[in-house]
Amino acid sequence: MRNPGYGRSFIDFPADTDFVPEGSYSTDNLILTANNYFGNVQWMISGMKAQNNDQRVVEGNATAAETGVHTMLAYHGDSFFGVSDGNFKVAVMHGQGLGAEAKNIGADGDLHEDAVSTRVGVYGTTYLSDNWRLAPAILAETSEDRYIKGDEYQWLTLNARLAQEFNANFEMQYEASWQTMDITPMGYSGRNAVEGDYSRFTVAPTFKPQVGGFWNRPEIRVFASYSTWDDELDTYAGGDALGADSDFASGQWTFGTQMEIWF
Structure with a gap:
């Protein structure tokens, strides 16, 4: 203990x-x-x-x-x-x-x-x-x-990450996520009640000193993610990027790099 x-x-x-x-x-x-x-x-x-x-x-x-x-x-x-x-x-x-x-x-x-x-959370890792x-x-x-x-906040997320190991130091990671939410914030912080779904798909070339498992770190990845969501979610928070009135409403690409030393 x-x-x-x-x-x-x-x-x-x-x-x-x-x-x-x-x-x-x-x-x-x-x-x-x-x-x-x-x-x-x-x-x-x-x-x-x-x-x-x-x-x-x-x-x-x-x-x-x-x-x-x-x-x-x-x-x-x-x-x-x-x-x-x-x-x-x-x-x-x-x-x-x-x-x-x-x-x-x-x-x-x-x-x-x-x-x-x-x-509640459930997850696992294995080799296919x-x-x-x-x-x-x-x-x-x-x-x-x-x-x-x-107020009430309810959500459910399904996620899966695939990794393809090419050699001892490089792998390709593919990740897909889907979330459904039903949120009633009662006006907290200017937020509005919404109900809808959100999805994201990511591709990430990843470099690390040694591949060989989900938990192996450190690693650095270059990623491209595409996110899409129901139009109703745009009204959740007007000051948030998700609610912005722009060409990116209800769908957006994100590009970047990410480094993890420990997970």
């Missing part, structure tokens, strides 16, 4: 002027985690408190969470779902209050005191042949009362 403690700082956020006349405040979110392993099973639980974070003003209301809890139950498999060599993981995460940010524990100080979220690798994943999350009482 591991019991680390750490914290995150929330700096100069808007606060209730009855509490702090200058209208801004800073605090630290202190987090205590117990991380337990029982064979292939992992159970982690974290409790957290950010003193006076409940004085934070979010969309005109001082209803932010001061405390929170986050827990995860996971199984780490030593094969590709029992059908071939490789590995897989299944995890369920649940959080309340400040713990309702499922991925980055304790990082979001705007979360409502009644915020609740649950995320001597030089082809496959890494599929399924992620889903449901969250309510996240920032404003009555």
Whole structure:
């Protein structure tokens, strides 16, 4: 069992002027985690408190969470779902209050005191042949009362990455993702309710000191991605690139380079 403690700082956020006349405040979110392993099973639980974070003003209301809890139950498999060599993981995460940010524990100080979220993740890696690798994943999350009482965030993502190894230092990576979402933000941060799908396809020539597995790093890749989404999603946030009124509405190419030292 591991019991680390750490914290995150929330700096100069808007606060209730009855509490702090200058209208801004800073605090630290202190987090205590117990991380337990029982064979292939992992159970982690974290409790957290950010003193006076409940004085934070979010969309005109001082209803932010001061405390929170986050827990995860996971199984780490030593094969590709029992059908071939490789590995897989299944995890369920649940959080309340400040713990309702499922991925980055304790990082979001705007979360409502009644915020609740649950995320499920399944992924695995395996070789299809001597030089082809496959890494599929399924992620889903449901969250309510996240920032404003009555809001709802629901999404489901399917993802698959293929890699073709050409030699010890070069491979081609191909990735396809599809996400469907149903979001009702209740006007939080000027966002609108939307429901629709998003898709992306990426091709990435990749260089690394040694190929040989999904987790092998470091690597540097040059990528080209094409994204497309339902027109309704353009109205989610007018100030965001996804909602921009331009020739790129509902479809866009992205080109770039990316380096990963550790994964």
